Amino acid sequence: MFxxxxxxWKSDLDTLDCQAREYGAKQLCLSAGGRTVWLFEYGEKQNxxxxxxxxxxxxxxxxxAYIGNDFKKPVVLLIGAIHGQETEGVxxxxxxxxxxxxxxxxxxxxxxxxxxxxKQVRLLIVPVANPDGRARVTPxxxxxxxxxDLEYWGQGTWKDGSLCGWPACKKVHPIKDYVDFLGGYFNDxxxxxxxxxxxxxxxxxxxxxxxxxxxxxxxxxxxxHGGTNDANxxxxxxxxxxxxxxxxxxxxxxxxxxxxxxxxxxxYPERPPAVFELTSALHHVGGGFSMVFESNxxxxxxxxxxxxxHEQIYRSHMILFEQLLIRSLR
Numbered sequence: 001m002f003x004x005x006x007x008x009w010k011s012d013l014d015t016l017d018c019q020a021r022e023y024g025a026k027q028l029c030l031s032a033g034g035r036t037v038w039l040f041e042y043g044e045k046q047n048x049x050x051x052x053x054x055x056x057x058x059x060x061x062x063x064x065a066y067i068g069n070d071f072k073k074p075v076v077l078l079i080g081a082i083h084g085q086e087t088e089g090v091x092x093x094x095x096x097x098x099x100x101x102x103x104x105x106x107x108x109x110x111x112x113x114x115x116x117x118x119k120q121v122r123l124l125i126v127p128v129a130n131p132d133g134r135a136r137v138t139p140x141x142x143x144x145x146x147x148x149d150l151e152y153w154g155q156g157t158w159k160d161g162s163l164c165g166w167p168a169c170k171k172v173h174p175i176k177d178y179v180d181f182l183g184g185y186f187n188d189x190x191x192x193x194x195x196x197x198x199x200x201x202x203x204x205x206x207x208x209x210x211x212x213x214x215x216x217x218x219x220x221x222x223x224x225h226g227g228t229n230d231a232n233x234x235x236x237x238x239x240x241x242x243x244x245x246x247x248x249x250x251x252x253x254x255x256x257x258x259x260x261x262x263x264x265x266x267x268y269p270e271r272p273p274a275v276f277e278l279t280s281a282l283h284h285v286g287g288g289f290s291m292v293f294e295s296n297x298x299x300x301x302x303x304x305x306x307x308x309x310h311e312q313i314y315r316s317h318m319i320l321f322e323q324l325l326i327r328s329l330r
Contacts, residue, residue: 003144084133084184089224092317156183227294229305
C-alpha cells in the first residue's frame with residue numbers, strides 16, 4: 001500500500017509545466033513522445049575561454065587548456081527523473097525551484113543557507129529529463145509500495161504480462177517492441193537514457209543533456225535516482241580520473257555528517273559499476289564531478305535497508321543540495 005502523499009510532495013508534469021511558464025524556463029529539447037524537457041537557469045551564463053576539448057586537455061594534464069578562466073563561477077547541474085517512476089528527485093527539484101523563486105518551498109519553509117549558496121553559482125535544473133516515462137507513471141510517489149509495484153511502474157511488463165524487472169529489462173534495448181506495458185524507465189521509443197549509445201545517442205533527451213553539460217562546462221552534475229531501500233547513496237562514477245571519485249567520497253562524508261544530526265544517513269559504495277553509463281558520459285563532455293544520487297524509496301517488502309518517510313526523503317535531498325552548493329564554492 002502506497003503511503004499517503006503530503007501536500008508539499010509535487011512531482012507531476014502539470015506542476016512542472018506551470019512553474020516553467022511562470023518562471024520562464026527554457027525548452028531544452030522535445031522528448032521522443034513530443035513532450036518538453038524543461039531547463040531552469042539561475043545565474044548568468046559565463047563566457048568560458050577554452051583552447052581544447054576536455055579529452056585533449058586531460059591527456060596533457062592541463063585543465064586550463066580546457067577552461068582558461070581563473071575566476072569562473074561554479075556551474076551545478078541537477079537532473080531529475082531519468083527514470084519516470086523515481087519521483088523523489090522531481091519533488092525535491094520542484095520544491096527547490098519554488099524556494100529560489102519565492103523564498104519558500106511548497107511546505108512554506110525557508111532555507112537561507114541554501115538560497116545564499118545558490119546565488120553564488122550558475123545553477124541549472126532539469127526537473128524531469130524523461131517526461132515520457134513520468135507521464136506513463138500514475139503514482140506521484142513510490143514511497144510505501146511493494147516491490148512488485150515498483151517493478152511494474154519502473155520496468156514494465158513483457159508481452160506475456162510478466163514483470164520485466166531489474167536488471168533483466170536491460171537485456172533488450174530499445175525495449176519498446178518487446179513489452180506489453182512500457183515502464184517509466186524508458187522514453188516513448190523504449191530507450192533507457194542511462195544506457196544510451198553515448199557515442200551516437202538514440203534519444204534526443206540524451207543528446208540534449210550531453211550538449212548542456214559540455215556547453216556549460218558543468219563542474220558538478222547530479223542525476224537524482226531512487227534506490228529502493230538504500231539510506232541515501234552517492235554512487236561512484238566509472239571510467240573517470242581517480243580525483244573525481246575522491247571528491248564524491250568527501251561530499252558523501254560531509255552529507256552523512258549533516259544527515260546523522262537528523263537521524264538520517266548517507267552511504268558511499270566503494271566500487272563504481274563496471275559500465276560506461278550516462279554519468280560517465282556527462283563527465284567526459286564537461287569535465288565535471290558527475291554522480292548518481294540514489295534516495296530511499298521505502299519499499300515495504302524489500303527485506304533490507306532503511307524505510308524513510310516523504311519528509312525524510314525530501315530533507316535528504318535538501319542536505320545534498322546544501323552541501324553540494326556550499327562545497328562547489330570552496
